[in-house]
Amino acid sequence: MPLSYAELEQFYEGLVARARRRGIVCAITSGMACVAYGVAQATQDCDVLCAPDAAGKFLDLLGEASLHGQLPSYRGHLTPPLDARWLRGGWTSHFVWDAAGAEAYLDIFGVAPRGSSPWEAELQGFYAGPHTVAEMKRTNRGKDWPFVTAMGAQMLEARDERGWLHIYDEKLLRTFGRASPAPAELLKRRPLLELAVANDSRLHAVLYAEVQFWHELDRARLGIYQKAVRPYLMAVKKAHVPTGSALATQHEIRVRCAEKHLPTNPLGDYGIERMIGEAQEALREMVQPAALAWLPDVREQFKLVAA
């Protein structure tokens, strides 16, 4: 009998509660947070943001976190160690509880992808705040974008002005534009809001260009990490971690491999400006040239991982 969603949810929330009792700053994000914020998403795995400095403590907690008598393992050869050095650089550590019929998957981030402000500052119960969750959903997967808009709309309804940054539906954007002007500060961060408020006919093309820009940025970012992880992947494969070995043993092996073969911050090494430039270049071939002038300055979205 597989674990029910309710059992899994209880397990993940229990994990976060235990972590917090140990002084670990952490929060559930992504799909499960979306459900809490009014956008139902069918998911079974759990994404957790964990303050990088607390990575060691979280690993200790995982080493004791039994699910149906099963302790977790690192998942796959590509998973970096849960260690502050790599978490700070934007890597994700993946874990699995692999009991027959009772599988659970946990992904741990230190820095929220595209997060423009520290997620630690805005927790809501077990969850990262909607602003962080919405920024994390600006991926290269088309299916994520309605979730971004839905959260942005909810934020505006709750009178959080940052919701303006997350509306990617043209009709809705025009409706909000008619309801109230976007604050000047946000017009600077997202120039196309000016078109929405003015009900300008160029909005459609510019909105398309902005979404494609985020897609290209995400493709470029993922490409940088995927290239950087290859030597580490080979090293972990060669290390032959014995099946069933304790999490602490798996961790030590991964740290040894990572120290030799895995750059801690490939995005910082590559250069944010260079990545943005490449995304802009790719965009030139797919959008109207005039739309490029309305793209947002996205450097803020990558400053935390580059720091």
Added chain:
Amino acid sequence: MKMAGSQTKAWSPGVRRRVRQAIYDFHVRAFGEEMARVNFLPLAERRRYVADMVDHAVRKGVKFDKPALGVTP
């Protein structure tokens, strides 16, 4: 500007109603009528609905796990 604070001007009840309807219409366009309805349920009912949906999918053999790539989109 206080980013997480209140808007400069509160919406009138009429504007609020129009905005609320526009948001609901967006949910219908983006997620379909059934999920739009679910999204506007109280949290406990929404969670129950998602739980039933996921449990049903798992019983039918749907896998929800994502690839472990070391980096997440």
